Amino acid sequence: MFKWFRLIIITTTVFCLFGGSLTLGAKKKPQQPDKFPPNPLEITTPDPLLPRSPDKQPLNVLEKRRLEAALDKLNQEAAVKLRAGDKVGAFDIWNRELRLRRHLGTLVEITALSRVGAIAYNENNRQQVIYITQRLQKIQQPIKSQTQPDLEILQALGQAYQQVRSPEFALTAYEQILVTVRRRKDTAKEVETLTTIGELHLSWFDYPKAAATYEELLVLANSDNNINSQIIYLQKLASIYTQAKEFSKSIQAKNQLVEIYRQNNNLALIPGLKLAIASEYESLTKENPDLIQEAFKNYQESYTTAWQLEQYARAGDALRKLIALYRAAGQIEDALQTSQTLIQTEQLAANFYGLMNAYDQIGQIYVERKEYAKALNAFQQGLKFAQQLKHDENYFNQQIKKISELMAT
Numbered sequence: 001m002f003k004w005f006r007l008i009i010i011t012t013t014v015f016c017l018f019g020g021s022l023t024l025g026a027k028k029k030p031q032q033p034d035k036f037p038p039n040p041l042e043i044t045t046p047d048p049l050l051p052r053s054p055d056k057q058p059l060n061v062l063e064k065r066r067l068e069a070a071l072d073k074l075n076q077e078a079a080v081k082l083r084a085g086d087k088v089g090a091f092d093i094w095n096r097e098l099r100l101r102r103h104l105g106t107l108v109e110i111t112a113l114s115r116v117g118a119i120a121y122n123e124n125n126r127q128q129v130i131y132i133t134q135r136l137q138k139i140q141q142p143i144k145s146q147t148q149p150d151l152e153i154l155q156a157l158g159q160a161y162q163q164v165r166s167p168e169f170a171l172t173a174y175e176q177i178l179v180t181v182r183r184r185k186d187t188a189k190e191v192e193t194l195t196t197i198g199e200l201h202l203s204w205f206d207y208p209k210a211a212a213t214y215e216e217l218l219v220l221a222n223s224d225n226n227i228n229s230q231i232i233y234l235q236k237l238a239s240i241y242t243q244a245k246e247f248s249k250s251i252q253a254k255n256q257l258v259e260i261y262r263q264n265n266n267l268a269l270i271p272g273l274k275l276a277i278a279s280e281y282e283s284l285t286k287e288n289p290d291l292i293q294e295a296f297k298n299y300q301e302s303y304t305t306a307w308q309l310e311q312y313a314r315a316g317d318a319l320r321k322l323i324a325l326y327r328a329a330g331q332i333e334d335a336l337q338t339s340q341t342l343i344q345t346e347q348l349a350a351n352f353y354g355l356m357n358a359y360d361q362i363g364q365i366y367v368e369r370k371e372y373a374k375a376l377n378a379f380q381q382g383l384k385f386a387q388q389l390k391h392d393e394n395y396f397n398q399q400i401k402k403i404s405e406l407m408a409t
Contacts, residue, residue, distance in 0.1 A: 041099055041131050042135070047099070068104060091128050113136055133166050140172070149176060151177055158196070167204050191220055207240050207241075207243060214240065217233045230260060231260060234256050238276075251280050271315070278299040278318075302317075302318040303315050303318035306318060313351065316346055356391070359381040362378040367403070372407045375403050379399040380396075380400060
């Protein structure tokens with residue numbers, strides 16, 4: 001009896017093992033889960049907040065008002081959950097809200113997508129940003145082929161793309177706006193759109209496209225003889241070309257600014273511009289040494305104009321640059337003469353630190369020329385200011401000691 005019972009157990013176990021395996025083997029292999037989950041903004045499941053399917057019969061005004069009030073509450077609930085640290089719950093609610101916002105109109109939906117997109121980006125919710133970007137693209141797709149698109153919707157799309165940091169998609173919206181406003185000969189809107197496009201290119205460090213856009217704006221400003229706009233666009237171009245290290249173009253823009261400032265008797269800004277122009281010419285001398293004269297000329301003009309305007313600190317900046325350039329070119333006498341002018345300028349500016357450094361530079365030049373008595377005098381003068389500033393006193397004492405020893409030998 002026991003043997004028979006044992007045989008039944010063994011047979012049953014074998015059947016379960018192999019029979020089960022055969023049964024499982026007969027089934028299809030389970031499908032792999034989707035690598036990318038479906039966009040929750042595209043779910044079409046009926047929602048309790050909708051009285052019926054809007055596809056069959058659009059909502060009336062009263063129903064839209066009720067829905068809008070309910071969606072505003074959902075937005076508030078999501079914000080509360082986010083503040084409580086429940087990010088998943090918050091975005092689940094926001095996604096429901098966004099799905100339903102489309103029944104209130106395209107512009108309303110885009111505005112809501114923009115709002116939630118900004119939150120998603122700030123919360124570093126990359127997947128949610130992707131969902132919103134995909135939905136914006138779906139809305140934009142049919143608009144691309146329209147010859148008379150709704151500019152308000154395109155503007156909203158561009159702003160929404162900026163909220164989710166998608167400049168390439170934002171640009172497609174603004175470029176379509178640009179084509180449309182040009183067709184309508186709406187110059188004011190053209191300027192506004194080009195400005196937005198230029199700023200978008202700049203925000204992503206696309207200097208060539210940013211420069212091309214501001215060049216277009218400058219043409220428009222010139223045609224209207226709009227001096228204020230000319231100044232703004234030239235300043236932008238000068239900055240862009242400097243950052244892109246296109247110094248020749250930067251110099252051209254800055255020189256145009258200098259002329260405008262002179263014509264309008266706005267001289268105060270010229271010394272700084274001339275200083276920048278000189279510095280850029282100095283950079284260009286690496287490829288074209290002949291441009292060194294342009295660097296000298298602009299440093300001198302910067303100093304002269306600054307002196308006349310009593311901008312002594314700016315004048316000192318120009319003189320220091322000139323001295324360095326003279327020394328590099330081996331024009332030591334010119335460097336010394338300019339250093340004496342620098343002393344006078346720093347005195348007028350009451351710049352003790354500048355005076356200390358100026359005497360240090362003079363002392364170094366005299367040491368190079370082995371004129372130790374003059375070098376000693378310069379370092380002693382420098383020490384006086386170092387003592388007042390309580391800065392670099394040891395340095396000047398060491399220099400004085402070295403020169404004294406050289407003079408004693």
